Amino acid sequence: MNIGDVARNSGVPAKTIRYYEEIGLIHPNRSENGYRDFTETHMHKLAFLGRARALGFSIEDCRTLLALYENENRESMQVKAVAEEHLRQIDEKIAKLQSMRATLSELVDKCAGDHRPDCPILADLSPVGMSE
Amino acid sequence: MNIGDVARNSGVPAKTIRYYEEIGLIHPNRSENGYRDFTETHMHKLAFLGRARALGFSIEDCRTLLALYENENRESMQVKAVAEEHLRQIDEKIAKLQSMRATLSELVDKCAGDHRPDCPILADLSPVGMSE
DNA sequence: GTTGACCTTCCAGTTGCTGGAAGGACCATA
DNA sequence: TATGGTCCTTCCAGCAACTGGAAGGTCAAC
Structure with missing residues:
Protein backbone atom coordinates (compact mmCIF):
# COMPACT_ATOMS: atom_id res chain seq x y z
CA MET A 1 0.00 0.00 0.00
CA GLY A 56 -3.78 12.76 24.46
CA PHE A 57 -0.90 10.35 24.99
CA SER A 58 2.46 11.90 24.19
CA ILE A 59 4.56 10.50 21.39
CA GLU A 60 6.86 8.93 23.96
CA ASP A 61 3.89 7.31 25.67
CA CYS A 62 2.77 6.09 22.27
CA ARG A 63 6.17 4.55 21.71
CA THR A 64 5.87 2.73 25.01
CA LEU A 65 2.29 1.66 24.39
CA LEU A 66 3.13 0.42 20.92
CA ALA A 67 5.98 -1.65 22.33
CA LEU A 68 3.65 -3.14 24.92
CA TYR A 69 1.03 -3.71 22.27
CA GLU A 70 3.54 -5.77 20.33
CA ASN A 71 4.97 -7.58 23.29
CA GLU A 72 3.02 -10.71 24.17
CA ASN A 73 4.85 -10.95 27.46
CA ARG A 74 3.65 -7.57 28.64
CA GLU A 75 1.88 -7.23 31.95
CA SER A 76 -1.28 -5.16 31.99
CA MET A 77 0.04 -3.25 34.98
CA GLN A 78 2.65 -1.71 32.70
CA VAL A 79 -0.03 -0.38 30.41
CA LYS A 80 -2.16 0.73 33.31
CA ALA A 81 0.73 2.63 34.85
CA VAL A 82 1.24 4.66 31.68
CA ALA A 83 -2.47 5.38 31.42
CA GLU A 84 -2.77 6.35 35.06
CA GLU A 85 0.11 8.76 34.86
CA HIS A 86 -1.43 10.30 31.78
CA LEU A 87 -4.76 10.56 33.54
CA ARG A 88 -3.06 12.36 36.38
CA GLN A 89 -1.58 14.88 33.97
CA ILE A 90 -4.91 15.41 32.30
CA ASP A 91 -6.44 16.12 35.69
CA GLU A 92 -3.72 18.65 36.35
CA LYS A 93 -4.38 20.40 33.09
CA ILE A 94 -8.11 20.45 33.70
CA ALA A 95 -7.59 21.89 37.16
CA LYS A 96 -5.33 24.61 35.82
CA LEU A 97 -7.74 25.50 33.06
CA GLN A 98 -10.68 25.56 35.42
CA SER A 99 -8.85 27.88 37.73
CA MET A 100 -8.09 30.22 34.82
CA ARG A 101 -11.67 29.87 33.70
CA ALA A 102 -13.01 30.86 37.09
CA THR A 103 -10.93 34.03 37.32
CA LEU A 104 -11.51 34.97 33.74
CA SER A 105 -15.23 34.42 33.78
CA GLU A 106 -15.56 36.49 36.90
CA LEU A 107 -13.69 39.34 35.25
CA VAL A 108 -15.70 39.06 32.07
CA ASP A 109 -18.90 39.26 34.09
CA LYS A 110 -17.69 42.36 35.86
CA CYS A 111 -16.73 44.14 32.66
CA ALA A 112 -19.40 46.42 31.26
CA GLY A 113 -18.24 45.84 27.71
CA ASP A 114 -19.38 49.25 26.57
CA HIS A 115 -17.75 52.29 25.03
CA ARG A 116 -16.14 53.51 28.20
CA PRO A 117 -12.48 52.78 28.91
CA ASP A 118 -12.89 51.54 32.48
CA CYS A 119 -12.34 47.84 32.59
CA PRO A 120 -12.08 45.44 35.52
CA ILE A 121 -10.19 42.99 33.34
CA LEU A 122 -7.36 45.39 32.68
CA ALA A 123 -7.58 46.58 36.26
CA ASP A 124 -7.01 43.05 37.46
CA LEU A 125 -4.08 42.50 35.13
CA SER A 126 -2.57 45.84 36.04
CA PRO A 127 -0.25 45.91 39.03
CA VAL A 128 -0.86 49.60 39.74
CA GLY A 129 -4.56 50.18 39.37
CA MET A 130 -6.32 51.68 36.41
CA SER A 131 -7.04 55.13 37.73
CA GLU A 132 -5.28 57.59 35.51
CA MET B 1 17.01 49.10 36.68
CA GLY B 56 -3.57 31.70 29.59
CA PHE B 57 -3.75 34.58 27.14
CA SER B 58 -1.60 34.01 24.08
CA ILE B 59 1.28 36.33 23.33
CA GLU B 60 -0.76 37.94 20.58
CA ASP B 61 -3.64 38.48 22.98
CA CYS B 62 -1.15 39.99 25.39
CA ARG B 63 0.04 42.34 22.71
CA THR B 64 -3.54 43.45 22.12
CA LEU B 65 -4.33 43.74 25.81
CA LEU B 66 -1.17 45.73 26.45
CA ALA B 67 -2.09 48.12 23.65
CA LEU B 68 -5.56 48.56 25.12
CA TYR B 69 -4.05 48.97 28.57
CA GLU B 70 -1.99 51.86 27.27
CA ASN B 71 -4.73 53.41 25.20
CA GLU B 72 -6.86 55.79 27.17
CA ASN B 73 -9.40 55.87 24.37
CA ARG B 74 -10.04 52.14 24.53
CA GLU B 75 -13.53 50.84 24.96
CA SER B 76 -14.05 48.14 27.54
CA MET B 77 -15.93 46.09 24.97
CA GLN B 78 -12.67 45.60 23.11
CA VAL B 79 -11.06 44.11 26.17
CA LYS B 80 -14.11 42.05 26.94
CA ALA B 81 -14.18 40.64 23.42
CA VAL B 82 -10.62 39.37 23.75
CA ALA B 83 -11.35 37.86 27.14
CA GLU B 84 -14.58 36.23 25.99
CA GLU B 85 -12.90 34.63 23.02
CA HIS B 86 -10.18 33.34 25.25
CA LEU B 87 -12.77 32.01 27.67
CA ARG B 88 -14.42 30.21 24.81
CA GLN B 89 -11.16 28.55 23.87
CA ILE B 90 -10.51 27.55 27.45
CA ASP B 91 -13.94 25.95 27.55
CA GLU B 92 -13.12 24.05 24.40
CA LYS B 93 -9.90 22.77 25.86
CA ILE B 94 -11.59 21.75 29.07
CA ALA B 95 -14.30 19.91 27.15
CA LYS B 96 -11.72 18.07 25.09
CA LEU B 97 -9.70 17.10 28.12
CA GLN B 98 -12.78 15.96 29.99
CA SER B 99 -13.80 13.80 27.11
CA MET B 100 -10.35 12.21 27.04
CA ARG B 101 -10.48 11.87 30.77
CA ALA B 102 -13.80 10.05 30.67
CA THR B 103 -12.62 7.48 28.13
CA LEU B 104 -9.28 7.02 29.76
CA SER B 105 -10.58 6.67 33.27
CA GLU B 106 -13.11 4.09 32.11
CA LEU B 107 -10.33 2.08 30.47
CA VAL B 108 -8.09 2.38 33.48
CA ASP B 109 -10.89 1.10 35.70
CA LYS B 110 -11.43 -1.86 33.44
CA CYS B 111 -7.76 -2.82 33.35
CA ALA B 112 -6.75 -5.41 35.91
CA GLY B 113 -3.24 -4.03 36.18
CA ASP B 114 -1.76 -7.37 37.04
CA HIS B 115 0.88 -9.64 35.54
CA ARG B 116 -1.27 -10.94 32.73
CA PRO B 117 -0.98 -9.47 29.26
CA ASP B 118 -4.71 -8.95 28.59
CA CYS B 119 -5.49 -5.28 28.69
CA PRO B 120 -8.67 -3.40 27.84
CA ILE B 121 -6.65 -0.24 27.29
CA LEU B 122 -4.60 -1.77 24.49
CA ALA B 123 -7.71 -3.53 23.25
CA ASP B 124 -9.44 -0.20 22.92
CA LEU B 125 -6.53 1.40 21.12
CA SER B 126 -6.13 -1.56 18.82
CA PRO B 127 -8.17 -1.55 15.64
CA VAL B 128 -8.16 -5.36 15.33
CA GLY B 129 -8.81 -6.70 18.77
CA MET B 130 -6.25 -8.14 21.11
CA SER B 131 -6.81 -11.81 20.64
CA GLU B 132 -3.66 -13.32 19.23
C1' DG C 1 3.23 13.24 -24.94
C1' DT C 2 1.03 15.50 -21.75
C1' DT C 3 -1.90 16.10 -18.01
C1' DG C 4 -2.86 15.25 -13.17
C1' DA C 5 -2.51 12.78 -9.18
C1' DC C 6 0.56 10.70 -6.65
C1' DC C 7 5.09 10.15 -4.39
C1' DT C 8 9.91 11.76 -2.73
C1' DT C 9 13.19 14.88 0.19
C1' DC C 10 14.35 18.94 2.51
C1' DC C 11 13.62 23.26 4.78
C1' DA C 12 11.08 26.48 7.44
C1' DG C 13 7.55 27.75 10.63
C1' DT C 14 4.44 27.14 14.48
C1' DT C 15 4.20 28.63 20.41
C1' DG C 16 6.66 30.38 24.12
C1' DC C 17 10.05 29.98 25.96
C1' DT C 18 14.59 27.64 28.12
C1' DG C 19 19.45 26.15 28.39
C1' DG C 20 24.00 26.87 27.39
C1' DA C 21 28.25 28.72 25.41
C1' DA C 22 31.39 32.54 24.87
C1' DG C 23 32.58 36.74 26.24
C1' DG C 24 32.19 41.70 28.31
C1' DA C 25 31.09 44.60 32.73
C1' DC C 26 31.11 45.65 37.45
C1' DC C 27 32.30 45.41 42.20
C1' DA C 28 34.64 43.88 46.32
C1' DT C 29 38.50 42.10 48.40
C1' DA C 30 43.48 40.75 49.01
C1' DT D 1 46.68 45.27 40.45
C1' DA D 2 44.96 40.80 40.25
C1' DT D 3 41.30 37.89 41.14
C1' DG D 4 36.89 36.14 41.89
C1' DG D 5 32.08 36.16 41.62
C1' DT D 6 28.08 37.89 39.91
C1' DC D 7 25.99 40.24 36.76
C1' DC D 8 25.10 41.39 31.83
C1' DT D 9 25.40 40.68 26.55
C1' DT D 10 24.52 37.94 22.05
C1' DC D 11 23.72 33.91 19.51
C1' DC D 12 22.47 29.20 18.70
C1' DA D 13 19.98 25.04 19.66
C1' DG D 14 16.14 22.49 21.35
C1' DC D 15 11.56 21.30 23.13
C1' DA D 16 6.38 18.84 20.99
C1' DA D 17 4.24 17.33 17.27
C1' DC D 18 3.42 18.34 13.51
C1' DT D 19 2.22 21.35 9.06
C1' DG D 20 3.08 23.88 4.77
C1' DG D 21 5.49 24.45 0.76
C1' DA D 22 9.05 24.07 -2.80
C1' DA D 23 11.37 21.29 -6.17
C1' DG D 24 11.36 17.34 -8.44
C1' DG D 25 10.56 12.07 -9.64
C1' DT D 26 6.69 8.40 -10.95
C1' DC D 27 2.74 6.48 -12.72
C1' DA D 28 -1.60 5.71 -15.16
C1' DA D 29 -4.86 7.43 -18.37
C1' DC D 30 -6.18 9.58 -22.48
Missing part, protein backbone atom coordinates in the same frame (compact mmCIF):
# COMPACT_ATOMS: atom_id res chain seq x y z
CA ASN A 2 1.14 3.54 -0.70
CA ILE A 3 1.14 6.24 1.89
CA GLY A 4 -2.05 7.79 0.55
CA ASP A 5 -4.04 4.60 1.03
CA VAL A 6 -2.73 4.16 4.54
CA ALA A 7 -3.49 7.76 5.34
CA ARG A 8 -7.09 7.36 4.16
CA ASN A 9 -7.56 4.06 5.95
CA SER A 10 -5.87 4.89 9.22
CA GLY A 11 -7.01 8.48 9.44
CA VAL A 12 -3.45 9.61 10.03
CA PRO A 13 -2.29 12.28 7.55
CA ALA A 14 0.51 11.32 5.15
CA LYS A 15 2.72 14.08 6.52
CA THR A 16 2.29 12.70 9.99
CA ILE A 17 3.03 9.17 8.84
CA ARG A 18 6.30 10.34 7.33
CA TYR A 19 7.06 12.09 10.57
CA TYR A 20 6.31 8.94 12.54
CA GLU A 21 8.71 7.05 10.37
CA GLU A 22 11.34 9.72 10.88
CA ILE A 23 11.11 9.43 14.65
CA GLY A 24 11.12 5.65 14.46
CA LEU A 25 7.54 4.81 15.39
CA ILE A 26 6.96 2.80 12.23
CA HIS A 27 9.25 1.21 9.69
CA PRO A 28 7.58 0.80 6.31
CA ASN A 29 9.44 -0.96 3.51
CA ARG A 30 10.33 0.70 0.25
CA SER A 31 9.18 -0.22 -3.21
CA GLU A 32 11.58 -0.19 -6.14
CA ASN A 33 10.42 3.26 -7.13
CA GLY A 34 11.32 4.64 -3.71
CA TYR A 35 7.73 4.85 -2.50
CA ARG A 36 7.00 3.70 1.02
CA ASP A 37 5.28 0.36 1.07
CA PHE A 38 2.92 -0.39 3.94
CA THR A 39 1.40 -3.63 5.14
CA GLU A 40 -1.83 -4.21 7.06
CA THR A 41 0.23 -4.36 10.23
CA HIS A 42 1.64 -0.92 9.56
CA MET A 43 -1.86 0.34 9.06
CA HIS A 44 -3.01 -1.13 12.36
CA LYS A 45 -0.11 0.47 14.14
CA LEU A 46 -0.97 3.80 12.61
CA ALA A 47 -4.59 3.49 13.62
CA PHE A 48 -3.37 2.55 17.09
CA LEU A 49 -1.20 5.66 17.15
CA GLY A 50 -4.06 7.78 15.92
CA ARG A 51 -6.29 6.63 18.74
CA ALA A 52 -3.60 6.94 21.37
CA ARG A 53 -2.82 10.47 20.22
CA ALA A 54 -6.53 11.29 20.27
CA LEU A 55 -6.56 10.26 23.92
CA ASN B 2 18.91 46.13 35.33
CA ILE B 3 17.17 43.08 33.98
CA GLY B 4 17.83 41.08 37.13
CA ASP B 5 15.99 43.59 39.32
CA VAL B 6 13.05 43.70 36.97
CA ALA B 7 12.96 39.92 36.83
CA ARG B 8 12.86 39.68 40.61
CA ASN B 9 10.26 42.40 40.97
CA SER B 10 7.95 41.41 38.14
CA GLY B 11 8.29 37.67 38.54
CA VAL B 12 9.11 37.32 34.85
CA PRO B 13 12.42 35.50 34.21
CA ALA B 14 15.23 37.50 32.62
CA LYS B 15 15.32 35.13 29.66
CA THR B 16 11.65 35.72 29.08
CA ILE B 17 12.05 39.48 29.36
CA ARG B 18 14.72 39.41 26.65
CA TYR B 19 12.40 37.31 24.56
CA TYR B 20 9.57 39.80 25.08
CA GLU B 21 11.86 42.56 23.90
CA GLU B 22 12.83 40.52 20.88
CA ILE B 23 9.21 40.09 19.82
CA GLY B 24 8.46 43.73 20.49
CA LEU B 25 6.33 43.54 23.62
CA ILE B 26 8.57 45.88 25.57
CA HIS B 27 11.20 48.40 24.59
CA PRO B 28 13.70 49.01 27.37
CA ASN B 29 16.41 51.62 26.91
CA ARG B 30 20.08 50.81 26.95
CA SER B 31 22.70 52.05 29.36
CA GLU B 32 26.13 53.11 28.16
CA ASN B 33 27.54 49.71 29.00
CA GLY B 34 25.02 48.00 26.76
CA TYR B 35 22.86 46.75 29.62
CA ARG B 36 19.11 47.02 29.27
CA ASP B 37 17.73 49.83 31.38
CA PHE B 38 14.18 49.46 32.70
CA THR B 39 11.81 51.99 34.21
CA GLU B 40 8.93 51.45 36.61
CA THR B 41 6.61 51.51 33.63
CA HIS B 42 8.48 48.68 32.01
CA MET B 43 8.17 46.72 35.21
CA HIS B 44 4.44 47.30 35.35
CA LYS B 45 4.08 46.11 31.81
CA LEU B 46 6.04 42.99 32.59
CA ALA B 47 3.93 42.28 35.64
CA PHE B 48 0.87 42.83 33.45
CA LEU B 49 2.23 40.35 30.94
CA GLY B 50 3.01 37.87 33.66
CA ARG B 51 -0.55 37.96 34.92
CA ALA B 52 -2.08 37.83 31.46
CA ARG B 53 0.07 34.83 30.57
CA ALA B 54 -0.91 33.18 33.85
CA LEU B 55 -4.53 33.53 32.76
